[in-house]
Amino acid sequence: MALSFIEGNEAVALGALAAGCRFFAGYPITPATTVYNAMLKYLPPEGGVCLQGEDEIASIGYCLGASMAGNKVLTATSGPGISLYSEQISFAIGSEIPIVIVNVQRLGPSTGSATKGADGDIQFMRWGSSSGLPVIVLAPVDVADCYRLTVHAFNLAEQYRCPVFLASNKEIAMTRESVDLDAVELPDIITRKAADRDKPFLPFATSNDHTAPDFLPIGDPTLVRQTSSTHGVNGYITVDPDEIQAFQLRLEKKLKTHCDEFALFERDLDPQARTLVVAYGVTARAARVAVAASRAAGKPVSLLIPKTLWPVSERLIVDTAAAYDRVVVVEMNMGQYVREIQRLLPGKTVSFLGQMNGNLIKPEQIREVI
């Protein structure tokens, strides 16, 4: 067994390279900076581009331009940067520009504590853009996940032409771990589907109401239009309410119709258990320890670790929780994802353990609520 010793942020960069990422732009911010450092090390010598924007708005703007030129693009920031990204994220949602955004969460609110971890942006990533249309958010648990889920994130961004967040956390991103990256199972690489050049090109036309449009890059022999304005299938402004409604509905349906197909998760179920613990991100690791200790002490308990946080894998949660009287949700915030669990499980007892003091939630704390 030969292991490498790397932090989550470097694993993200290596995952991006494995996925075919050719373009990175970011603005330095702890604890996301080392994604940028790694991309700067790896990308330019391979003929890719890594840029430092003059601010976060510029950094994601560069990425959107490069993505429309056909590149797979990555950016990385933390909560304060996500705020500045917000309008560009709305643009990427509405204009279907593939991009992977790493959010290395740190303790907020605002500038908060740059070197302390938290999972305080879980609802922010989902709702922090104008329009309220869905995005995809994946939450890694460890360094191997940072590598693997980054590849998934690129695949999803390419397939559904939307922003995909990697909801990392300082406690994974800047913690170095021994890991065998060669042993990590990666999905097949997906690249956005090219439009048929023999047919007249309509940049936002789709064959049904629940997929992303086929793509041609800006710079193609065929002319391509991209716009942040409310547009019809031809990429020009539309004021037709029926066309607008169909477009909004498609942006919603293209993710929600397919979300069970990309519901990534881990489950460790005990048939004797009456309690199900739900935890994600770095907290899931403490939950594993707590669950093992609880079982060893004769108290059976089950564990669900959702890794696709948004869109919520409703079927997964409802089906998994069906056998339990009680569900315990643990997260490094004051109670964000628990809202989704409560919404989906009316009639069940849903308990919550949250902490937002810059420290990891300890296995002992989780055992107390189990």
Place this chain on the structure above:
Amino acid sequence: MNSLINTSRPPVFCPGCSHERILHTLDKAFVQMGLDGNQVVIVSDIGCSGLFDTFFNTHAFHGLHGRALTYAMGLKMARPDLKVIVTMGDGGLGIGGAHVLSTCRRNIDLTLLILNNFNYGMTGGQCSSTTPQEAVVGSGFLNQLEKPVDICQLAAAAGAAFVTRTSSYASDLVDEMIAAISFDGFSVVDMWGMCPGRYTKRNKITPKSIDADLVKLPRFQGPVPENQRKEYGSGYRDVAAGLPTPARPAKIEARFQPPASGRQEVLILGSAGQRIVTAGEIFCLAGMTGGWHATLKNDYPITVLRGHSVSEMVLSPQPVDYTGIERPTVVVAIADEGVGRRKKMLARLGGGTLIIKAAGVTLPETGATVQEVDFKAQKIKAQDWALASLAVLARKDRVISMDMLKAALAVRFKKAILEAALELVDRVTD
């Protein structure tokens, strides 16, 4: 060559708007340059200048207010062969000021056409970054208190290699545009014009008065001599082509039998400059040569040259789930700053924990087993105390062995630094 004007989307500017003149002049420039639509991207900003992409049969990218240059930057870096033209008003210039300055500094081959009509036409004629103080605009008295920016002087000061200031009505406007688009670097063309929908209703301005105003200002027409340099994208690619391919993360083979079993938690409490993070890494690498899994967390203030530096390491035969440290096997305490960060934990410890304490460091009351080492007396510099402490542990076969430590040093260091590190770990006594 044919016009690139989109005949199915005729221009819809207000009658008398100078934007329409600029539109047709730009088309003339494309025709005279022999450009096909698919060789050109028009990146348009928000406001009336944001309508430009619609009126041309070229590639089109229309995005957020003030951010047009950011998309253009990404497009141009990804596709250096394309002619990328950015159309922006004086509004976009103001809100996107940081992007304008950065693009000037970078000298990437983009053309920025500023359709400067001294107000926000689309939202009601409010003042912009170029509104004269004496103008009557939709922002009440506010513009009287703000000095308008001279974008040409600003761009030149920021390093723009090509700056032209002209009138939308200039007879040679097409030549100015061709010169700007042909220029291999960032070119800025500031075109003064009239907004009949908003601005000229209350401010007397004519093509003649624009000419008269322009004459009073420093002249900018084309290349700025002091800013001539290599274009950013080609410079980037030249440098990148010469970079060596970086090595992927090293792989550590398990070669030794570790002297301990079960989860081991180790804490190093030091201060900036004591190479704590490096020692933490070496300790983990040492563990990995024994077939262990390892995690390393570091805690230090933003002032990296002052204050505490703490590393938390976990070694375990199984992959490490929880990376926090509750019951350390060993604590290395080599500076009061680090000890100060973990006082509560140190007070909780029992005799199962070994604390290696450098002489001179003060510990709180603790039940742990404390061993003091006088590194100073051994003529070891403070910056080497962390590594020396690892050698003390290895010598005792506590958590790691000397073979593991030396193998880790060989992974981390090369040549003279490796030799010095090996000499140090051989020399330390407890």
